[in-house]
Amino acid sequence: MKITEVRIGRISVPLRVPFKTALRRVDSVEDVIVEIHTDTGAVGYGEAPPTGVITGDTTGAIIGALKDHIIKTIIGRDVDDFEALTDSVQKCIIHNSSAKAAVDMALWDLYGQLYNIPVYKLLGGSKDKIVTDITISVNSPEEMARDAITAINRGYDTLKVKVGVNPKLDVERLSAIRNAIGARAKLRIDANQAWKPQEAVRILNQMQEQELDIELVEQPVIAHDIEGLKYVTERSYVPVLADESVFSPLDAMKIIQSGAADLINIKLMKCGGITPALKIADAASIMGVECMLGCMLEAKVSVNAAVHVACARSIITKIDLDGPVLCSEDPIIGGSIFDEKDIAVSKAPGLGIKGIEKITYLD
Numbered sequence: 001m002k003i004t005e006v007r008i009g010r011i012s013v014p015l016r017v018p019f020k021t022a023l024r025r026v027d028s029v030e031d032v033i034v035e036i037h038t039d040t041g042a043v044g045y046g047e048a049p050p051t052g053v054i055t056g057d058t059t060g061a062i063i064g065a066l067k068d069h070i071i072k073t074i075i076g077r078d079v080d081d082f083e084a085l086t087d088s089v090q091k092c093i094i095h096n097s098s099a100k101a102a103v104d105m106a107l108w109d110l111y112g113q114l115y116n117i118p119v120y121k122l123l124g125g126s127k128d129k130i131v132t133d134i135t136i137s138v139n140s141p142e143e144m145a146r147d148a149i150t151a152i153n154r155g156y157d158t159l160k161v162k163v164g165v166n167p168k169l170d171v172e173r174l175s176a177i178r179n180a181i182g183a184r185a186k187l188r189i190d191a192n193q194a195w196k197p198q199e200a201v202r203i204l205n206q207m208q209e210q211e212l213d214i215e216l217v218e219q220p221v222i223a224h225d226i227e228g229l230k231y232v233t234e235r236s237y238v239p240v241l242a243d244e245s246v247f248s249p250l251d252a253m254k255i256i257q258s259g260a261a262d263l264i265n266i267k268l269m270k271c272g273g274i275t276p277a278l279k280i281a282d283a284a285s286i287m288g289v290e291c292m293l294g295c296m297l298e299a300k301v302s303v304n305a306a307v308h309v310a311c312a313r314s315i316i317t318k319i320d321l322d323g324p325v326l327c328s329e330d331p332i333i334g335g336s337i338f339d340e341k342d343i344a345v346s347k348a349p350g351l352g353i354k355g356i357e358k359i360t361y362l363d
């Protein structure tokens, strides 16, 4: 199976409601799509979101990395030369993890099609269903409590609550949500780097004193402050999950070895795709550190790829793959089935994506 052509396209999918975090507000998913065509007629699909505030990847940068570096590296090559092929995607340019992720997942899609097996099975997975949380955007405590009730009524049993905009309100936010929903859902929180280390410990311990029953806190402090992250981890009763502090497998190993966090959030867009995501999961597994499989504001092509990884590694015990259910429509044909919190992995060969409606090709 030889790679003959790589096409780049764009999709635009409005969100059901604005997505708001301490870092940004998003109203629609505006992602780059990659299609890798082969001489057998098989097509592999990938997707990359421009999450500039986290990955540094803009739409222009993703397209530039694809055109100027990655596509040149893979064109004409045999998909069966898989390890060398995926390795050269990672090595042909530094950073640019979202563009690499789109191409890496499209190659896994093709490799699964070549051997007529779904990717999660190719990876040794036996689980075929997972359950995701859903994000509650940061707003006033009253609005967040209303959004939490709406999420419960949609069937979610774990809510990922965004905090960190005017941190003085954060304990009140969680208190309003817990009062509104009682014990009907687990609450995990994500500060998206907004707190100072001491402030984080104070807020988390107040939440503990008020018995708000917080499952975990995601990225309490700024990404580069590993000492600050460790300070919070050592002093907080709430387990700390490193998100923006961990991009690569090496980052994950350093965080785990230094004890700077209790848990790791793996995202294909931070690490560069399925290949490095597996390395993080396996390193974490050796050290007995549980992982979350998360996503950015992504549609179903790339979140579907993450579902295959989550079904293949049991060290991934927490799922934050709510991109598709935050969208108001689904232009992707095939792939895993997203029925609110319940996700059933695609059993078609490869990743199972069959096509994309409303795609605008750049060529």
Ligand SMILES: C[C@H](N)C(=O)N[C@@H](CCC(=O)O)C(=O)O
Residues within 6 Å of the ligand: 021, 024, 051, 134, 135, 160, 190, 192, 243, 294, 295, 296, 297, 320, 321, 322, 323
């Ligand atoms: C969408 C997911 N639930 C999520 O919150 N992901 C990120 C932020 C993604 C973004 O800004 O696109 C996270 O910080 O965990």
Ligand SMILES: [Mg+2]
Residues within 6 Å of the ligand: 190, 192, 218, 219, 243, 244, 265
């Ligand atoms: Mg996060």
